[in-house]
Amino acid sequence: MYFPLTFTFCSVDYFLGILQVGTFTIKGQSIITKVLDAALACGYRFIDTAAVYRNEEEIAIALKELLPKYGLLRSDLFLTSKLAPADHGKDRVRQAVLDSLSRLNTPYLDLYLVHWPGAGRLPSQSPANRNIRIDTWRELEKLQNEGKLRSIGVSNYLESHLKELLSATTVKPAVNQVELHPHFPQKDLVKFCNQEGILVQAYSSLGGHSSHILLADPQVKQVAKVEGKSVSQVLLKWAVQQGIGVIPKSIHPERIKENFCLDFTLSSESMRALSSLKIDQKYAWDPRSVV
Numbered sequence: 001m002y003f004p005l006t007f008t009f010c011s012v013d014y015f016l017g018i019l020q021v022g023t024f025t026i027k028g029q030s031i032i033t034k035v036l037d038a039a040l041a042c043g044y045r046f047i048d049t050a051a052v053y054r055n056e057e058e059i060a061i062a063l064k065e066l067l068p069k070y071g072l073l074r075s076d077l078f079l080t081s082k083l084a085p086a087d088h089g090k091d092r093v094r095q096a097v098l099d100s101l102s103r104l105n106t107p108y109l110d111l112y113l114v115h116w117p118g119a120g121r122l123p124s125q126s127p128a129n130r131n132i133r134i135d136t137w138r139e140l141e142k143l144q145n146e147g148k149l150r151s152i153g154v155s156n157y158l159e160s161h162l163k164e165l166l167s168a169t170t171v172k173p174a175v176n177q178v179e180l181h182p183h184f185p186q187k188d189l190v191k192f193c194n195q196e197g198i199l200v201q202a203y204s205s206l207g208g209h210s211s212h213i214l215l216a217d218p219q220v221k222q223v224a225k226v227e228g229k230s231v232s233q234v235l236l237k238w239a240v241q242q243g244i245g246v247i248p249k250s251i252h253p254e255r256i257k258e259n260f261c262l263d264f265t266l267s268s269e270s271m272r273a274l275s276s277l278k279i280d281q282k283y284a285w286d287p288r289s290v291v
């Protein structure tokens with residue numbers, strides 16, 4: 001995968017898409033500009049969005065103002081967007097990518113993900129999803145060859161979806177972005193992706209819309225207390241220390257900064273404690289129904 005950026009903040013090298021700023025549910029020009037201003041100020045250079053977040057245009061407008069403010073160029077950033085489930089399939093993918101490029105006002109995306117293994121217009125159980133997924137991927141391979149997409153990957157793919165893709169196509173997905181946190185650690189999927197050289201990016205590391213549950217977990221709070229860090233920092237570091245990328249989302253500048261400061265190492269006891277909560281609770285949408 002093409003990852004051009006390595007830089008240092010809080011004495012940690014951030015690279016390989018390990019720490020991105022999430023933008024799901026952040027909408028409205030002033031709030032997008034405030035969030036990206038705070039993120040760029042503390043050192044985030046990777047921004048995660050998606051067509052379905054409907055904030056790509058607002059991100060482009062914010063960056064037009066903020067890049068000169070921080071003396072940055074487009075090439076200093078790493079932009080990820082995603083294909084909407086409704087745009088799966090040979091006839092729709094190209095236009096969807098061109099639309100995202102236009103909304104984000106950029107000639108290329110650093111990473112483009114298939115957001116969901118199912119085609120939006122088909123039932124999850126329809127066997128037709130399989131061929132549509134392959135058609136989608138072949139179209140993305142072409143767009144990558146043309147330089148419009150520097151790297152391509154998937155999101156919410158199960159091991160079965162990945163195996164099917166690997167056996168039918170030539171370019172391996174660079175990334176699989178999935179829900180992952182100590183309440184839903186997805187150990188087998190992580191093992192499979194590691195074996196295949198697919199970078200796992202965790203979303204909803206703080207529990208997504210159920211963050212009030214994960215952030216209040218007594219065992220997670222205990223680890224945070226022992227480590228002398230915030231609950232969100234230990235949740236993020238737990239993933240990063242396993243080589244898993246994270247995409248924390250916040251609309252609060254002080255939390256955006258807190259989530260970026262991961263220059264510590266969790267002890268093996270803390271890692272073990274977070275990895276063995278024995279709670280199998282998924283909080284976001286569930287791809288297990290998609291054949």
Ligand SMILES: NC(=O)c1ccc[n+]([C@@H]2O[C@H](COP(=O)([O-])OP(=O)(O)OC[C@H]3O[C@@H](n4cnc5c(N)ncnc54)[C@H](OP(=O)(O)O)[C@@H]3O)[C@@H](O)[C@H]2O)c1
Nearest residue numbers: 022023024203204205206207208211232248249250251255
């Ligand atoms: N590929 C996919 O299907 C998919 C699905 C979901 C998300 N994502 C991506 O992953 C990103 C992150 O996931 P997410 O949006 O579900 O949420 P998340 O990162 O788990 O955050 C959940 C909530 O935690 C709060 N929070 C953040 N930092 C905090 C801190 N330091 N202390 C206390 N609370 C804190 C935030 O609320 P406040 O804003 O009020 O601070 C936020 O709404 C998304 O923004 C998106 O880019 C991808």
